[in-house]
Amino acid sequence: MFSNSRAVLISIVSVAAFYGAWWGITALGWIKPLxxxxxxxxxxxxxxxxxxxxxxxxxxxxxxxxxxxxxxxxGIMLGLLTSYFxxxxxxxxxxxxxxxxxxPVALVPFFILWFGxxxxxxxxxxxxxxALILVVQTQEAVRNISPRYIRxxxxxxxxxxxxxxxxxxxxxxxxxxxxxxxxxxxxxSLVVVSEFLGAQEGLGYLITVAKVTxxxxxxxxxxxxxxxxxxxxxxxxxxxxxxxxxxxxxxAESLE
Amino acid sequence: MPKRTILHLEQLxxxxxxxxxDFPVLENIDLTIKSPEIVSIVGRSGCGKTTLLNxxxxxxxxxxxxxxxxxxxxxxxxxRIPMIFQQDTVFPWLxxxxxxxxxxxxxxxxxxxxxxxVELGEKKHIHPKFLSGGMRKRVEMARAFAGKPPMVxxxxxxxxxxxxxxxxxxxxxxxxxxxxxxxxxFSTHDVEESLILSDRVVVLGGSPARIQRIISIxxxxxxxxxxxxxxxxxxxxxxVEEILEMK
Ligand SMILES: Nc1ncnc2c1ncn2[C@@H]1O[C@H](COP(=O)(O)OP(=O)(O)OP(=O)(O)O)[C@@H](O)[C@H]1O
Ligand SMILES: [Mg+2]
Numbered sequence: 001m002f003s004n005s006r007a008v009l010i011s012i013v014s015v016a017a018f019y020g021a022w023w024g025i026t027a028l029g030w031i032k033p034l035x036x037x038x039x040x041x042x043x044x045x046x047x048x049x050x051x052x053x054x055x056x057x058x059x060x061x062x063x064x065x066x067x068x069x070x071x072x073x074x075g076i077m078l079g080l081l082t083s084y085f086x087x088x089x090x091x092x093x094x095x096x097x098x099x100x101x102x103x104p105v106a107l108v109p110f111f112i113l114w115f116g117x118x119x120x121x122x123x124x125x126x127x128x129x130x131a132l133i134l135v136v137q138t139q140e141a142v143r144n145i146s147p148r149y150i151r152x153x154x155x156x157x158x159x160x161x162x163x164x165x166x167x168x169x170x171x172x173x174x175x176x177x178x179x180x181x182x183x184x185x186x187x188x189s190l191v192v193v194s195e196f197l198g199a200q201e202g203l204g205y206l207i208t209v210a211k212v213t214x215x216x217x218x219x220x221x222x223x224x225x226x227x228x229x230x231x232x233x234x235x236x237x238x239x240x241x242x243x244x245x246x247x248x249x250x251x252a253e254s255l256e
Numbered sequence: 257m258p259k260r261t262i263l264h265l266e267q268l269x270x271x272x273x274x275x276x277x278d279f280p281v282l283e284n285i286d287l288t289i290k291s292p293e294i295v296s297i298v299g300r301s302g303c304g305k306t307t308l309l310n311x312x313x314x315x316x317x318x319x320x321x322x323x324x325x326x327x328x329x330x331x332x333x334x335x336r337i338p339m340i341f342q343q344d345t346v347f348p349w350l351x352x353x354x355x356x357x358x359x360x361x362x363x364x365x366x367x368x369x370x371x372x373x374v375e376l377g378e379k380k381h382i383h384p385k386f387l388s389g390g391m392r393k394r395v396e397m398a399r400a401f402a403g404k405p406p407m408v409x410x411x412x413x414x415x416x417x418x419x420x421x422x423x424x425x426x427x428x429x430x431x432x433x434x435x436x437x438x439x440x441x442f443s444t445h446d447v448e449e450s451l452i453l454s455d456r457v458v459v460l461g462g463s464p465a466r467i468q469r470i471i472s473i474x475x476x477x478x479x480x481x482x483x484x485x486x487x488x489x490x491x492x493x494x495x496v497e498e499i500l501e502m503k
Contacts, residue, residue: 148341148343148345149345149347151313151315151339151341151345152339152341152345152347153347153358154315155313155315155336155337155338155339155409156336156338156358156359156399156403157336157359157360157361157403158358158359158360159360162358162360166347166350166358167347170347170349170350171349173349245349246383247348247349247350247383247384247385248348248385249348249385
């Protein structure tokens with residue numbers, strides 16, 4: 001396979017090619033700057049805002065991180081509880097199933113009605129979206145655990161709580177990886193939507209204000225920063241999970 | 257061994273229900289085993305060995321009949337009887353050492369000793385993905401015997417191993433057993449394995465499976481490798497194989 005430095009090089013070249021192409025298209029004047037400003041105009045917009053950008057980035061980053069963490073942890077917890085207490089699971093399942101297909105964005109008007117433009121409402125929306133993804137993912141992952149591990153744990157005299165703590169939880173972690181990444185991506189969009197609709201700061205707010213003044217470079221700046229934020233969080237999330245699951249035999253290892 | 261453990265199987269029957277139909281697998285299984293005794297269950301593939309061990313372990317409810325351990329009935333999942341499984345069940349997310357100490361009755365010291373017994377002292381702190389299949393079986397063996405269990409069950413424990421590793425682990429099993437002298441009840445389709453390891457061989461056969469014969473093995477312990485070539489050993493081997501080939 002590719003060495004680490006080779007892999008990084010490939011990513012850098014690919015990103016550079018993208019921005020190069022973007023710059024090329026704008027430099028050739030094929031598209032009006034109002035519709036697609038050049039990368040340098042975006043950079044300029046960023047420099048004009050300077051430190052003024054910081055509170056926006058900070059607010060959005062905080063909302064994504066806290067909403068995601070609360071929602072993901074709550075969702076995993078709830079998923080485990082539904083299998084630990086089958087009665088609770090049966091009682092909760094119809095609610096989960098009926099809420100799951102509803103896009104959380106559809107709830108925004110109600111959230112604004114109930115909670116105004118408060119941070120609390122935003123966090124609740126994001127957490128709810130993440131939790132719904134992770135409850136189901138956790139339930140599926142628990143179903144997929146090989147029964148022989150559970151039997152082995154029982155035969156060694158583990159109590160039910162310890163079976164969940166020391167066998168079920170670590171066993172489902174690799175499978176939760178995809179669910180966590182999807183939930184993280186959803187948190188980014190939910191935060192932005194909630195900021196579009198009402199906020200005093202944040203990248204979504206920055207984009208809305210820029211839209212009013214037709215400041216396309218600032219809009220693009222906001223989008224790029226959002227992309228950068230979610231890329232960073234996703235990278236950290238992957239590293240974190242990989243760290244917790246070094247015990248796995250991965251395909252990359254066996255192909256090497 | 258201060259106290260003798262007694263396992264008693266009384267008129268065990270087990271049927272599976274397959275697509276609504278009853279499918280009997282085990283019938284009229286009566287057996288009493290006292291520690292220190294190693295008993296093997298021999299039978300063809302699919303005859304019900306795993307099913308029987310799972311019933312004894314309490315993983316499956318018998319259709320009729322009862323399992324008693326020291327006079328107490330074994331109910332589903334409430335009795336702690338360690339089992340070495342047919343497939344690999346070493347927990348991959350725990351180090352070798354923690355695979356033993358996950359048992360609430362096993363402390364660090366005991367884990368260390370058992371890992372030494374199965375010659376895995378050096379591999380104590382690594383994850384199972386770095387171990388070979390034979391090493392993982394040894395982890396399972398140590399894990400099953402640690403914590404002074406009343407008995408140890410093993411379901412074709414060496415089924416997937418090459419002949420050399422298999423013999424080595426058979427030797428190791430009798431050594432490990434000699435330190436603990438608990439009841440060991442294991443299944444195998446390898447007649448030689450059953451003769452070299454056990455005090456009694458229970459031959460299962462028929463459909464649904466019943467106990468065809470229980471054969472006492474007279475050889476003294478420790479049993480040398482050369483025993484395999486003795487005429488008496490070969491004779492017993494033929495006897496068991498003939499019962500297996502009936503029906
Ligand atoms: N969960 C199940 N449901 C229905 N039938 C089953 C189930 N498990 C096993 N059986 C059937 O019961 C019979 C005995 O199976 P079992 O696994 O106990 O055999 P075995 O002696 O352990 O075989 P092997 O040596 O191949 O491991 C087989 O005919 C099998 O098809
Ligand atoms: Mg079997």
